[in-house]
Every structure is written in structure tokens, then in C-alpha cells.
Amino acid sequence: MSELLTVAHLSKQFGTQPVLRDISFSLSPGEVLAVLGRSGCGKTTLLKILAGLEAPDAGTLLAQGQDLGPVPPNERQMVYLYQEPLLFPHLSVFENVAFGLRIRHVVKAEIDRQVHELLAELDLSAHARKAPDHLSGGQRQRVSFGRALIIRPRLLLLDEPFGNLDAQTRADMQQLFLRVSRQHQITSLFVTHDSREALTVGTRFGYLDQGQLTCFPSVTEFVQDARTAVRQELAFWESIQQTLPASASTS
Amino acid sequence: MRSYLLIVLLLLLFVLPFGLLGLLAVGEQWRFPAALPPAYSLEAWRSLLAADNDLLLGLGRSLLPAGTVAALATAGGFGLARAITRSRHPARWEAASYLPYALPPVLLAVLIQPFIIRLHLSGSVGGVLVGLLLVALPFATLLLRSFWSGHITEYEQLARTLGCTPRQAWRRVLLPLAWPLLRTTLVQTFLLSWFDFGLTNVLSVGKVRTLTVQVFTYVGEANAQLAAVAALLLVVPPAVLLLLNKSTLLRKP
Numbered sequence A: 001m002s003e004l005l006t007v008a009h010l011s012k013q014f015g016t017q018p019v020l021r022d023i024s025f026s027l028s029p030g031e032v033l034a035v036l037g038r039s040g041c042g043k044t045t046l047l048k049i050l051a052g053l054e055a056p057d058a059g060t061l062l063a064q065g066q067d068l069g070p071v072p073p074n075e076r077q078m079v080y081l082y083q084e085p086l087l088f089p090h091l092s093v094f095e096n097v098a099f100g101l102r103i104r105h106v107v108k109a110e111i112d113r114q115v116h117e118l119l120a121e122l123d124l125s126a127h128a129r130k131a132p133d134h135l136s137g138g139q140r141q142r143v144s145f146g147r148a149l150i151i152r153p154r155l156l157l158l159d160e161p162f163g164n165l166d167a168q169t170r171a172d173m174q175q176l177f178l179r180v181s182r183q184h185q186i187t188s189l190f191v192t193h194d195s196r197e198a199l200t201v202g203t204r205f206g207y208l209d210q211g212q213l214t215c216f217p218s219v220t221e222f223v224q225d226a227r228t229a230v231r232q233e234l235a236f237w238e239s240i241q242q243t244l245p246a247s248a249s250t251s
Numbered sequence B: 001m002r003s004y005l006l007i008v009l010l011l012l013l014f015v016l017p018f019g020l021l022g023l024l025a026v027g028e029q030w031r032f033p034a035a036l037p038p039a040y041s042l043e044a045w046r047s048l049l050a051a052d053n054d055l056l057l058g059l060g061r062s063l064l065p066a067g068t069v070a071a072l073a074t075a076g077g078f079g080l081a082r083a084i085t086r087s088r089h090p091a092r093w094e095a096a097s098y099l100p101y102a103l104p105p106v107l108l109a110v111l112i113q114p115f116i117i118r119l120h121l122s123g124s125v126g127g128v129l130v131g132l133l134l135v136a137l138p139f140a141t142l143l144l145r146s147f148w149s150g151h152i153t154e155y156e157q158l159a160r161t162l163g164c165t166p167r168q169a170w171r172r173v174l175l176p177l178a179w180p181l182l183r184t185t186l187v188q189t190f191l192l193s194w195f196d197f198g199l200t201n202v203l204s205v206g207k208v209r210t211l212t213v214q215v216f217t218y219v220g221e222a223n224a225q226l227a228a229v230a231a232l233l234l235v236v237p238p239a240v241l242l243l244l245n246k247s248t249l250l251r252k253p
Helices: A043-051 A093-103 A108-121 A137-149 A167-183 A195-201 A219-224 A230-243 A246-250 B002-026 B043-047 B054-086 B090-097 B105-118 B125-145 B150-161 B166-194 B198-203 B211-220 B224-244
Strands: A005-014 A017-027 A032-037 A058-063 A078-081 A155-159 A188-192 A204-209 A212-216
Touching: A005 A043, A017 A043, A017 A058, A017 A212, A032 A043, A032 A195, A043 A078, A043 A155, A043 A188, A043 B150, A078 A137, A078 B150, A093 A108, A093 A137, A093 B166, A108 A137, A137 A167, A167 A195, A188 A195, A195 A219, A195 A230, A204 A219, A212 A219, A219 A230, B002 B043, B002 B224, B043 B224, B054 B090, B054 B125, B054 B166, B054 B211, B054 B224, B090 B125, B105 B125, B105 B198, B125 B166, B125 B198, B150 B166, B166 B224, B198 B211, B211 B224
Parallel strands: A032 A188, A032 A204, A078 A155, A155 A188
Antiparallel strands: A005 A017, A005 A058, A204 A212
């Protein structure tokens, strides 16, 4: 399979502080690279460099063989999604989703068709005319997804997109992300500090620490690496289960 | 009941001066201790219709600099506030923006007058514009600084990755987001210029007779009727602006 994105020897420092050190990885179409990393590990800088919002000090970025260095963010087809949904408050839900098509001057009838279709898929049809501040956190995040998906990006860059949601909504959004990314064959780089979330959404796994990225060949190696702390979490839940009475554990 | 009384009292305090101005504008031969004018005349108002009426010309001479200053200061302040936010030492630039307020406007006018004379702008609307901009531009910059938060940068960057060119990001995202604050800044800078007397009077060396300058002149001449008419004309544009900007001023935080 040809690589959709190839990153080679990427480095970046702010002042004297190195933020990314010699990062190399590749992504094939349809893959979701879940990158686990704590605050300050350099994950936001990595995503911003891929999106074209920051310039690297060294290294190359190739998208299907094309050098991304001189390509501005608006021509990269790589949407950066923040932790906050950042819906445009002056636009309705419909117009937020339609935003990417409007700036591309797509004809009105086509915009109407595509937006209504996507809103239905994201279970947002009933909210089309609402203002963003009349939506719940999960609904806003779904609108944010819709706004990104409608332009059919070649790569989605997600910077802890569900970090501000409560546990239940977060689990729902992870399932929605899985369903939608499989259905639309979306390639993504999903950054999170939650190992469970990484295991839920990823098809490949990485660990970013102090600007150095480790990509794991399989989920087993990701789980077994002590730095990811997945085994510690598993051990914790097993110990909880052992302390529960037998009836509670079986039920 | 107490709040009702307070509202009535505040309304009276607000309305009474305008009632008095109205009486002064139509009253004739009104002398102390008479409670009301002995005769009424619309002569001063009728004279406004004359083509060469000085008050109407004054209204035009006030609207032009105030409108121009409001537009230039708001547009310039928006760009400057962004530049300050992105600069290496934003706090220093912000502190520098306060400098024009360290001096009373009249003193500022006296200090810049030599430069205005050398630019051959003394006694002209252009000179007054430059002087007013020196006060209004930093004011607008400080007012608009709050807009350029990290959150706005994220909106802009998101718009870029969604496919916006820098110009589209400005037109479709940044300007609509800033519009309520821009409207407030337009009104504030307009009022700043509209009501200015000292700086305008010094820089124009009495040649640019704005409405505010005329009010002071008529008061100095003890021409109560024309002073009242001019004062009433003076409050019309700000009242209209405040009415148009009502939704922004009264919006819930």
C-alpha cells in the first residue's frame, strides 16, 4: 500500500528547548495512528507542523510523494481538530458544517445535499438551525467532526478532541469516531493522554515522550511497553475485581 | 417600590437637562427669576434650514472628522492590537499605548502643534484629524487587545486548515467574531472625537468650527438659544449610535 504521509527526521525547538527530536513515521490510507503522550511531550507541535501551522527546523514531510514544505495550511487538506470544538458562534449548526464547502464555492444545491446527509449521519438533523451555544458538549464535538469531514480531508489531526467531555459522552464519541472513520476511510493522527482511548480508536500505536516518538509494530508491544502504563492500568482493574465479592464480579 | 422610585429618579435626572435645553432652544427673553420663558419661538430651528446656516455646517464639520477618526482608529487599532499580541514584548507596547492618556488632550495638542504647523496642517481638518487620531488610535488598540486571545488564534488556525486563505479567514471568521467589539470601538472612538473641544480648538486655531466648538462659543457669547439648539444637535448622532448599538451594549456576558 502506498504511504499517504511520510515524516522523516522531523525536529523542532523553541529557543534552546528541543520540542521534537528526529521524528520519523509513515501513515497508510485509512490508518488511525493513536499517539499517547503526556502534557508538554510535543504532541501539539507535531500536529501543528503536519497541518502547516508551524514550520519545522529540520526534516521532511511528504504526502503521497509531494513535499508539503511549501504547501500552505489551506491547501494541505489536513484538518486540525482541537480539544475545544471551536464552532463559529456567528453561524448555525448547518452553516458550521457547510463552512468548508462555502469557502470552496460549491453550488448551493450540492451544499444542501451534502450537509443534510452528514447531519443525518451524525444524528444532528434536528439541530441544524440551532446556534452552537444551544448544543451539549457532545453535540458540539459532533458538529466539529462534521465540519471537518465534509471537505473529505486526506488526514485528520486530532489533539485530544474528547478531553473536555464527561466519561459517558467521551465513550460515545469514541464509538462515533470509530464508525465514521471506518465508513469514510479516514486517515487520522489521534493524540491522547488516555491509554484506553488510544486502544479504542487506534489501528496503529505510538508513544511520544520529550519530543521522541516510538511507533509500535503491534498492539501487543504497545501494551507491553512500560512507558504506556497500560499494564499498570490492567493490573489495577484486576486487583479491583479480586477485591469484589464473587456475586458482584460475576454479575 | 424602592427600585421603582430609583428608576423614576434616574429617568428624571436624565430627562430634565434635555427638557431644560428644549425650553432654552425655543424660549425667548427668558430671564431669572421667571420659571418659564415669557414667549416661544422656533426662529433658531427655522434658521437651520437656511443653506448657509453655521450650525448645520458645524454638524457636517463634526461628523466628517469624528466619522473618519472612528473608522481609521478602529481599523488601525484592530491591526495594531493583533501586532502587539504577536510581538515579543506585548506588555511594553501595551504600556506605551497608555502614554497619550498621561497628558490632557489640550496639552497633547500644544506639544504636537509645531509638527502640525511644519506639516502645513495647522488650522485644517487634516490637522485636527491627526491630533484626534493620536488619542483615538491607542484607545481603540487597548480596547481591541482583549479580542486577540489564544482562543482567537485557534479559530484562525482551524479556519486555515479547513481551507481558508488568510484573507478568507479574516473575512469569514475573524471579522464576524470581532464585530460586536468593533462596533463598540467605532461608537467609543466616534464619541471621543465628537465631544472633543480642547484639542480641536488648539490645532484648528479656531478655523475648524465643529459643533462642540460652536456650543462653547455660543455659551461664551451668552447666546442661550443658539447654544441650546447646538447642544441638542450635538446629542443627536451619539443618541442614534447608542440606539443602533443597543444590542451590543445590552448583551448578556
